[in-house]
Amino acid sequence: MSDIQVVRIHAGQRAETTVTTGTKAWELFRDDADVVAARVAGQLKDLAYELADGDEVEGVLIDSADGRDILRHSTAHVMAQAVQQLFPAARLGIGPPIDNGFYYDFDVETPFVPEDLVKIESAMRKIIKENQRFERRVTTDAAALDELKDEPYKVELIGLKGGAGTEGTEGASVEVGAGELTIYDNIGRSGEAKWSDLCRGPHLPTTKRIPAFKLMRSAAAYWRGDEKNKQLQRIYGTAWETKEALEEHLHRIEEAERRDHRKLGRELDLYSFPDEIGSGLPVFHPKGGVIKREMEDYVRQRHIEEGFEYVGTPHIAKEGLFYTSGHLPYYGEGMFPALDVDGMDYRLKAMNCPMHNLIYRSRQRSYRELPLRLFEFGSVYRHEKSGVVHGLTRVRGFAQDDSHSYVTPEQAPGEIKHLLDFCLGLFRDFGLHDFYLELSTRDDSKPDKFIGSDEDWEMATEVLRKVCEESGLELVPDPGGAAYYGPKVSVQARDAIGRTWQMSTIQYDFNQPSTDRFNLEYVAADGTRQQPVMIHSAKFGSIERFIGVLVEHYAGAFPPWLAPVQVQGIPIAERHNDYLFDIAKQMKAQGLRVEVDESDDRMQKKIRNAQLQKVPFMLIAGDDDVEKGAVSFRYRDGRQDNGVPLAEAIERVAAAVASREQV
Incomplete structure (x- = not known):
């Protein structure tokens, strides 16, 4: 054996270390039970990885x-x-980790039932207790095909390894990847392989390093996410670094279920999803319509204040428009099939930008007009797969608060900052205050998915990155997540229970204005014709x-x-109805939304009903109140002030509404 030099990186500290050949990564971290893997030259490795001279080895903590x-x-x-x-x-199908958990797909004759999950959990606990070792071995395609000949889905993955066929294959990268093929064996105490699976890894050292887990549910899932393939059974589970972390996660799930917007939408009579209309096409009821109108009115006014001009465009257009924009070649699967109109193919629009480009191009533009900011609530339609449609958060038809800024290249950084500040301000107006940014860039390994020169992409990406960094917000990379026409930054907002939602997007587009697309121009100060930059938001x-x-953020209590x-x-009592109707009339004259419960229910039931409907304020009136010209003023949280003069009660409500406070 000979000595080799490695660098141990742990808890932010670097230490040069001399070890002998054959030393494993786990030996560098033997004193920290929370280290479950190693990162070597940016690649994740099992702790059984054998160190090489010059390796820089960072410990991967289980709670990272x-x-x-x-x-x-x-x-x-x-x-x-x-x-x-x-x-x-x-x-066996595939079994990748996902946000907050994992799943595995199985081809079984009979779908799993909840009782099966209980049995599976029990068997898992026994395997964990056995302390089986995860052991990696390299194999060949031929050997793997022979070993896994009874696993048809694994055989298919081996055939896809390293080829274009793996592109878009859900979870396939967890199983196989370009280069060597590996299998993981679960090794028992006596040294025999208890179970094996085709996998790239890495894994924990042993099963006993699994501290806390729970199986959540089963569901049907098409093999590789393609509805043309066989339907398999998917079991979802979750696993955490401690029992306490698991319990906290389960509590968050309970809270999320309580806040589920589909359930609250029914209970509060806000919106519905009629089968007669179609999947992903919601309708808003009168109460939901109030919320929608208030949001649209407020956001429209804010856009005008920020220098945007309001425009309107149709729902459909000739198919050629979307070839010009590049959407049909690069986004065609997200659009609905063509409609035959007078013998010509038309498309429901999936985006508004092509039509805004035509507005820009409708006459000659001068540099003095830039930035030119166009905005609309454009109704768009996207051909989402049925399996991903979910309530209001993933629909097929929606109103997009879409804007496009046309600027000179020099104006682009300032306009992006303006848009980012505008977005963050809007979210704060609606009660969201916790954000981070995500920068989506091109995937250089898939050049056919993106258009434009390397130089344009590099310049646009750097402009976005610099603005994001100057914002002071956390910036997270999203390699490969860019639109086909340019990089983008998205605002990720955390809600009241810590979940993250992607909100606004700001996209730098140097392609649609080009001569190959819409040939957009402006006359520069020197009289030359120049191409503007288009910024989507x-x-x-x-x-x-x-x-x-x-x-969900407000749990329905807006x-x-x-x-x-x-x-x-x-x-x-009924004799107090007219008094409250008169008060309601005065409040409606100030633009307030008021209802009077004139049902035969007792007062306590009426209060309970108002609480269930999450009404912010209740005005209760009896004989004393009528005599004194007052009300009992009750808040949503149960606080109540008795004998409040009528004028003061109205002012309290009006002031709360005007201030947009979060009562």
Whole structure:
């Protein structure tokens, strides 16, 4: 054996270390039980990785993002092993980690039921207790095909390895990748392989390093996410670094279920999703319409204040328009099929930018007009797969608060900053205050998915990056997430229970204005014709989606200015009805939204009904109140002030609504 030099990186500290050949990564971190893997030259490795001279080795903690992914991927393997113990005929699909958990797909004759999950959990606990070792081995395609000949889905993945066929294959990168092919064995105490799976890894050292897990549910899922393929059974689970972290996660799930905008939409009579209309096409009821109108009116006014001009465009256009923009070649699968109109193909628009380009091009433009900012609530339609349609947050038809700024290249950084500040200000107006930014860039390994020169992409990306960094917000990279026509930055907002939602996007587009596309120009100060930069920005993405986010953020208890009903009048007896109707008339004259409960229910039931409808304010009136010209003023949280003079009660509501405070 000989000595080699490595660098140990742990807890932010670097230390040069001399070890002998054959030393494993785990030996560098033997004193820290929270280290579950290693990062070497940017690549994640098992702790069984054998160190080489010059390696820089960083410990991966179990509570880090990568550590949790490794934990969850390893737990998915344990689940698959348990399934095949209990259901030997089950054939394996894929089993990647996902946000907050993992899943594994199985081909089984009979769908799983909740009782099956209980049995599988029990079998998993036994495997974990056995302390089986995850052991990586390199194999060949031929050997893997022979070993896994009874696993048809694994055989298919081996055939896709390294080829174009893996592109877009959900989870395939977890199983195989370009280069060497690897299998992981679960090794028992006696040294025999208890179970094996085709996998790139890495994994935990042993099953006993899984501290806390729970299986959540089962569902049907098409193989590789393609509805043309066979439908498999998917089991979802979650795994965490401690039992306490698991309990906190389960509590968040309970809270999310309580806040589910689909459930609250029914209970509060805001919107619905009629089958007769179609999947992903919501309708807003009168109360939901109030929220939608308030949001649209406010956002429209804010755009005007920020220098935008309001425009309107149709829902459909000739198909050729979307070839010119590049959407049909690069985004065609997201658009609905063509419509035959007078023998010509038309398309429902999936975006507004091509039509805004035509408005810009309708006459000659001067540099003095720039920035030219166009804005509309444009109704767009996207052919989302049925499996991803979800309430208001993933729909097929929606109103996009869409804007396009046409600027000189020199104006682009300032305009992006202006748009970013505008977006953040809007979110704060609606009660969201916790943000980070995500910068989506081109995937250089897939040049056919993006248009434009390397120089243009580099310049546009750097402009966005600099503005993001100057904002002071956390910036997270999103390699490969750019639009085909340019990079983008998205604002990610955290809601009241810590979940992250992608909100606005700001996209730098140097392609659509080009001579190959819309040939947009402006006359520069020197009289030459120059090409503008086009900056796309959708503040909420869609009004529908943002309403869904707000319903869950507020758990349906909207601030007074957004609440469908701002005041509920509650008469103690029928003889007090007219008094409250007169008050309601005065409040409506000030633009307030008021209802009076004149039902036969007792007062306490009326209060309870108003609370269930999450009305911000209640005005209760009895004989003493009528005599004194007063009301009992009750807040949504149960606080109540008795004998409040009528003028003061009206002023309290009006002031709360005007201030947009979060009561």
